[in-house]
Amino acid sequence: MISKILKDTPHNELKGVKITFINMPLRESAAPNTPPEGPAILAAIIRRYGGDPYLLDLNGYRIKDKLAEESCLTHGRQLNYKEAEDLIAKHLDNVGDQDVFAFSGIITTLKWQEEIAKIVKKLQPDCFLVSGNGLATEIKRGLFTWIPELDGIARSEGDGIIFDICNDGKLIREKGISKAINSTKLSSAHIGELEGKHRFVYEGFRPSNLDDIPYAALDLLESDPYGYNLLEDYINVPVWGLGANNSSAAPFTMKRSLTTVSSRGCPYACAFCYRGAQGERNYGMRGAEHIATQIKGYVDKYDLDFIGFPDDNFAVDKRRLDKMVPVFKEFGVDHIRWGTHTRMDEADERAYKMAESGCIYIGFGAESADKHTLTQMQKGGFILRNGLVPTKVNGNTYNFPKTMMTAVETCADAGIHGNCTWIMAYPGEALQHLKTSVAFILWQQQFWTKGYLHGTPDYQRLKDAVNSKMFVATAYPGTAMWRVVRKDLKKHFDIEYDNLGDPICDDNFHRYVLELDDATKTLNGKNGEPVNFGDMPMDQFLQARDYVNNDEIENILDM
Incomplete structure (x- = not known):
């Protein structure tokens, strides 16, 4: 349906619409390395159809000053609210009044959205203010209670509803809400009055053909309101590896990198995961030619040496992987190094096809190596179907899923570094279950360093390239885990x-x-x-967490 909308819409459908996207800050301790592709794609759609989009990326700033130093923020601090207000005010001085302000942010950005909403309505009281992405998708209409300044929320994917958002916003700003309602030209997203204000709820829908959507308008990040090239900062921070500080680890480095998503949605249903803003379980992907064209364009324009595809699950369709090999060669991008995410049970013959087209990194959401915990997470069906392998680590025997061991070994044979991420304290996980995950991490270290002399630079580089960080299991609204706890x-x-x-x-x-x-x-x-939320007593949990935070996970095996 969205593909038909994009093809049938007049080229000047959004002429005169002025919209500013604001991307909200994420974890301050990590240097930003993933440009906001979602709002940048919507900006590209708006520009294609005659509108004037702008993108303010509050997440892109890390200021290195005395305050950051005192707060032990190695990568620098985020903007404070006053600095963010000054940035928005400068933007409005540069480009004039806006019809629409659109927020983009996951559920962790609530506080920022609350504060920025106040600032936007202070500076532009008549604008149409909408929040989209993960926060709006998960909290739904309740977000109007927490952020009363909002006029609308946009749930799920925005490609098909951005036209309605722009047209509603422009109509209301030109005529006022009463005349806009009487005109009968407002979209069906108008739900009437809620808590004393007319509100809009836009239900997004996924594109039927992702190749019909334009590439992200990342050029909007090349000059902020003060003329600063924020995109260069993103390019200079590695997508993955120790320098990224994002639970990834790799034995290689990169100097200039960018990211782009090649697929949306995930056909699986892990209990801790919420994917409502990315197509949920409705999986769709871009074609090999579309990806190759983008890679070539990015590399030629920005002089990149690595491309990251932070998909939820890149390797679902074997046919695309088969096609990527000749297509990437045809486009002359098969020498460009790239990486992505996929499942460990998909690291079979597919890994060799991926490597042949340039892949050197795969991030696996292993989360646990224990049969019991994997079953609780609803990950057991695929990961456990090949059985368990008794394996000795530090003198004790642990039962590891064969699928997980094979994934690591296959990737290594193909020339790909496989990185695993982990979750601890999942509901039902006791200490003995956590120990199995820790032992698997140590097994990986032994696997990758085999044949290297302990204490040498190469040994340490390969050992450090095995991720030993762990997230704490967190219950997000809308997930199966939420219902359990x-x-x-x-x-x-x-x-x-x-x-x-x-x-x-x-x-x-x-x-x-x-x-x-x-x-x-x-x-x-x-x-x-x-x-x-796990089954460990609190003293055990806190001790184990200290070992993880201090990079001493091997001590967990002695608890």
């Missing part, structure tokens, strides 16, 4: 539910979502107590 959420956060089973957007739920600002931290409950 409802009693814990009530106990620690006083979260209540409506008759449909959705959390009520009151002060308690609000405090919980604000607590989700950093996926690497341990949550604190209503009384400041640490929260552990």
